[in-house]
Amino acid sequence: MAKRPWGARELVAVSLAWLAGLALLHRCERLPTRWEYAALAVALALFWLLRRRHWLALAGCAAVLAFTQGAWRAELRMAPELHPAWEGRDLVLSGRVSSLPIAITGQGGVPGWRFEFAVESVGPTGTALPPEVPRRLMLLAYDGPPITAGEHWRFTARLKRAHGLANPGGFDAELWLFEQGLRASGVVRASERLQAAPWWELDAARQRLRTAIRERVADPGMAGVLAALSLGDQNAITHADWALFRDTAVAHLLSVSGMHVTLFAWLAAALVAPLWRRSRWLCLRLPAPMAARWVGVAAALGYALFSGWGVPAQRTVVMLAAVAGLQTLGLRWPWPLVLLAAAVGVTAVDPWALMQPGFWLSFGAVGLLMAASGDMARGWWPRLKAALRTQAIATVGLAPLSLICFAQLSLVGLLANLLAIPLISFVVTPLALLGGLWAPLWAVAAVLMHGLMAWLKLLTALPGAVWWLPTAPLWAQLLALLGAALMVMRLPWRLRLAGLAMTVPLLWPAVPRPPEGEFELLAPDIGQGNAVLVRTQGHALLFDTGPAYAPGADAGERVLLPLLRSLGLHRLDVLMLSHRDSDHVGGAATLMQALPVAELRSSLEPGHPLLRAGPPAVRCEAGQGWTWDGVRFDVLHPTPALYEAGLKSNDLSCVLRITSARSRRALLAGDLEAEQERRLVKREPDLHADVLLVPHHGSKTSSSAEFLAAVRPVTGLVQAGYRSRFGHPAPPVLARYQAAGIAVVASPACGAWRWRSDVPAAASCERDLSRRYWSDRVAPPIDLGTLTGPEQAADESGL
8 A cells, every 4th residue: 555656655644734734824924925826836836746756745735735725715715805995884785694693782782683794786885986895794783674594685884894802812803704704894774675585595494493493492592502403503502501511511512513413424324224225226226335325424414504514514524425435435544544534625625624623623532532442342331431431531632622722621521521422412412403393302302401501500510610721832732732642542551641741831831920020011902991901920900891892791701801811810919990981891790700809999989889799899099009029009090089079980080000110110091081181290290101001092082282291101002992983092182192202002903912011112912923814904093194183084984
């Protein structure tokens, strides 16, 4: 076999090179230029000509081909892009609803729908050049008529580019939108249904089945679980239920996984084989085992398409097809080769599957089980032991990968999966599928899921059920993956113990901290709001907690908790809430429920809900101060008299100054407005700071000339939303900063911003550190060289 042109060695090399070429592409900041494409074509031709001289030339050919075709497909996916000039303007779009609409709730509890929309035409705009609109959009429609997949609509919508928050260790929304082929999003302002969905529309059939489940199952949470299991509609599961499944390590079962697809294929094959044998004519033309095998593959493909075509389902269909093809051809490939072939097949269909955690968890689980498998057990007791061993292998072997992908490890996952795997895979999922034929089965499945969730809640109540770990360096991640593989394979115990030792750098990584007398500012990208993390060598303070995005969704849960955990912070010494506005306290309740907070400082009025439910509270007052690790913290505003004056909440903003041992300073000013800025300048003789959190996000009501002259910052930090509807930062304010020689950093263009008092020149933007070819190239918020006034800026922003 090894002497043949395409032996096992060549196949392994080509497969690994293909995956390596795609991995290299996904690390690039930009796509190739025309000349670079030409160089790639030359390299591809050279490797192809040399393929008979050395097998490594085949690998080089595969790597270059994977890189080039992936880049070319990315170019196609990214074009056309929405030009910034068309953001925020009314556009008339006609097209088709191309996904299952997801019920959402907007600000103020307004109901709505989120869905993908395939644009077929753009209405007249009254301009010489019509806008170029991406072919697929993600739209939000609030307080309107119900929307069904497959329908044709005419929408008047305001669009924006595919832009998301950029935070270290956070969810990459821009990558997710790119993977889905969505290059812009928008809000519907007017709608008109043009045509109902045709009867053959697959997504419309899925939506009808989802509606039937919701009508027959009284508990909305259970209805969402059954929709996820039968339709692959994971968005139907409530946030609280997802958190429970994630904390108990059973979330992999709540998608249409490889096990579900394989079970469906096996059932189809088991039904077809005896029926096929009844026909002599059919058996003479195609043996029954072969026919059953390919019918099973076809059934798996149909089920995977109907359930949304997720990565686990893709991997399983490709693997089933590969095994069926090999058996049909009479070939016996070793399992690693079959697994590699399936990985190449999946990434050939979807080159960006390589960046999804589900890809690695899915293939990793199959690879571990194949590597550690033994002889087939006989009898119920050996089979039970084999099942327990299989579960232990999956739990231990995938633990490092779970930590790398999700930064958490469920210590009760083994106990949870012992019940969840057989119950969901062999009982609940078949009932959810068969419920489409006989609806009462859905009620039975819901009862069983209720019992399972009661067991999962009992497990999460145990102390230390979930282990959160800070992000480890790349070398520690790779070392731990190798160690986990050694631990579960049938090897001598000395090697297994060595594998355990190799996981230590991942489980206990060294967390970098500022030195004694210095501090670090980390301003995450949280949209329209404020949140700044201040760390000294041994303490942490969080100044504000960002906005509430919608009921049940806030910056605390989506940004701050993942960020704090990735930094190894499991408690806050002080949570300071500058004032009561929702864009400053929106995430506070979530944080105080999830993390121990030693002290709450704020200007909140007595009786505020956060004061009742939170830790010991202290009112912010000028003159308060403390020292941590050689770093001085001083509260400069408000004075006690201002609380009695009945001022609005902005004027009562807590103002905090942080001073390092070497007199480097940062000033965090909340939403302080001009009048109180002037009073602060008169009251404090020395307001100078190196970094200023720009008051009120750069509103026209703040950043007075007197205040900027007194603070004289090197850098002004603006935390505001992308294309903020409030117009932050205001053009006259930016002009004022420019005139004073102050550099302005804005979170939409920078992402999370990090600054350290010991190396102030080394400030960094997350968008610069993690830029990839799919990242949005955000222009500066205002071109100050062409600034003419606020009216022009408001017109250009579409506000």
